[in-house]
Amino acid sequence: xxxxxxxxxxxxxxxxxxxxxxxxxxxxxxxxxxxxxxxxxxxxxxxxxxxxxxxxxxxxxxxxxxxxxxxxxxxxxxxxxxxxxxxxxxxxxxxxxxxxxxxxxxxxxxxxxxxxxxxxxxxxxxxxxxxxxxxxxxxxxxxxxxxxxxxxxxxxxxxxxxxxxxxxxxxxxxxxxxxxxxxxxxxxxxxxxxxxxxxxxxxxxxxxxxxxxxxxxxxxxxxxxxxxxxxxxxxxxxxxxxxxxxxxxxxxxxxxxxxxxxxxxxxxxxxxxxxxxxxxxxxxxx
Numbered sequence: 001x002x003x004x005x006x007x008x009x010x011x012x013x014x015x016x017x018x019x020x021x022x023x024x025x026x027x028x029x030x031x032x033x034x035x036x037x038x039x040x041x042x043x044x045x046x047x048x049x050x051x052x053x054x055x056x057x058x059x060x061x062x063x064x065x066x067x068x069x070x071x072x073x074x075x076x077x078x079x080x081x082x083x084x085x086x087x088x089x090x091x092x093x094x095x096x097x098x099x100x101x102x103x104x105x106x107x108x109x110x111x112x113x114x115x116x117x118x119x120x121x122x123x124x125x126x127x128x129x130x131x132x133x134x135x136x137x138x139x140x141x142x143x144x145x146x147x148x149x150x151x152x153x154x155x156x157x158x159x160x161x162x163x164x165x166x167x168x169x170x171x172x173x174x175x176x177x178x179x180x181x182x183x184x185x186x187x188x189x190x191x192x193x194x195x196x197x198x199x200x201x202x203x204x205x206x207x208x209x210x211x212x213x214x215x216x217x218x219x220x221x222x223x224x225x226x227x228x229x230x231x232x233x234x235x236x237x238x239x240x241x242x243x244x245x246x247x248x249x250x251x252x253x254x255x256x257x258x259x260x261x262x263x264x265x266x267x268x269x270x271x272x273x274x275x276x277x278x279x280x281x282x283x284x285x286x
Contacts, residue, residue, distance in 0.1 A: 002027045002043075004066035008092075009073035010046065013107060017072065018044050031063055031073075053087035060095045067102040074109030123176045131275065133166040138271060142204075144212035151211050158214060163201040164271065168250070170194030172229055184238060190231040190248055196270045197224045225270040226253040233277075242281040249274055 003026050007014045010032030018030040022043035031049035040046075047062050051073055071092075075085040096104070110120070139161050146154045172192030179186035199222050204214070231248030250273045 003068060004029070005068045005070060006063050006066040007031070007070045007072055008049075008051065008063060009071070011072065011074070013109075014070075014072035017070070027066075029063060029066060051088045051092070053084060053091065055091060057095050060092070064095065064099060067100060068105075069096070069101060069103070070105045070107065072107045123179075125174045126171065127174060128171045129169075131168050131170065131277070133164075133168075133273065133275060135163060135165050136273070138162045138164065142214055144207050144209075144214045146211060147213050148211070156207055156212055158207050158212075159205045160214075161203045163203070164198050165200075166196055166198040166270075166273070168194050168196035168227060170227070170229055174233075184236050186235045186237075188233050188235070190229060190233060190246060192229040193253070194227055194229065195224060196227045196250065197222070198270055223270060227251065227270060228253050240283040242283070243279075244281065245276070245278040247274070247276050 005021055005026050005028050007018050007021075007028060007030040010018065010030040014030055015032070018028045019041055021028050022041040025043065027043055027045075028041075029045045029047060031047050031051075033048065033050050049059075049063055071089075073088070139159055142158045142160050143155050144158045146152075170192050171194060172190050174188045174190055176186050176188045201221065228251045229248050230251065231246055233244065233246035236243040250270075252270045252272060
């Protein structure tokens with residue numbers, strides 16, 4: 001006795017699958033918005049069917065005659081597609097609850113990934129984000145020089161404290177290199193680049209500024225410069241809860257150019273810094 005199989009969705013995957021199953025002597029019912037050339041075979045029945053949210057249950061009947069069902073309808077790329085697709089699946093499952101079903105095979109789709117013209121896998125992702133850094137300070141030892149040769153001593157040591165307040169806009173590439181399908185724990189590497197803006201407030205230990213001068217070499221209290229991000233992070237997925245932690249180094253990007261015997265260097269005013277991001281995400285949807 002031939003087994004009957006229903007394939008919901010006669011597109012790029014569903015139609016070739018229907019043809020392969022028909023060649024293997026299965027009786028196949030495949031849905032399509034119109035008859036598909038690749039699905040033409042004596043063992044294939046093409047049903048003109050388009051799944052929509054909140055359909056009457058009777059409209060599913062012609063596709064629900066078999067005990068083995070394969071779902072090959074992909075999400076649509078349009079506004080509210082997630083809610084639209086989820087509602088269709090919920091309607092389908094409510095219909096199946098009233099039937100005897102031996103097996104359900106759910107086929108995924110490339111539509112779950114970002115629409116990019118590049119190779120996509122489940123180990124990597126590009127994340128664009130905004131980070132605000134907690135204020136921090138950097139201390140530097142400086143020398144204040146006397147303004148007159150009659151002053152003694154001719155120089156004094158001064159400590160300068162730079163108080164930084166920073167935020168950055170980054171584009172980071174995440175690559176997961178430790179993860180097993182059944183293991184909720186994963187490790188990923190981070191590399192990226194972006195722009196950091198820093199507001200700097202200077203303060204100095206006490207010295208007599210009427211007698212001594214400091215060469216600050218400062219171009220202002222606000223600076224913007226390019227940054228390269230390198231880091232490592234981890235995720236722990238516990239059902240709907242995702243715990244994450246990322247440790248990153250912000251390396252100021254500098255450049256230099258050489259023209260014959262003349263060379264010029266760009267000095268990035270943004271300091272090297274280390275950041276630690278940690279938090280908990282909660283998935284509101286099943």
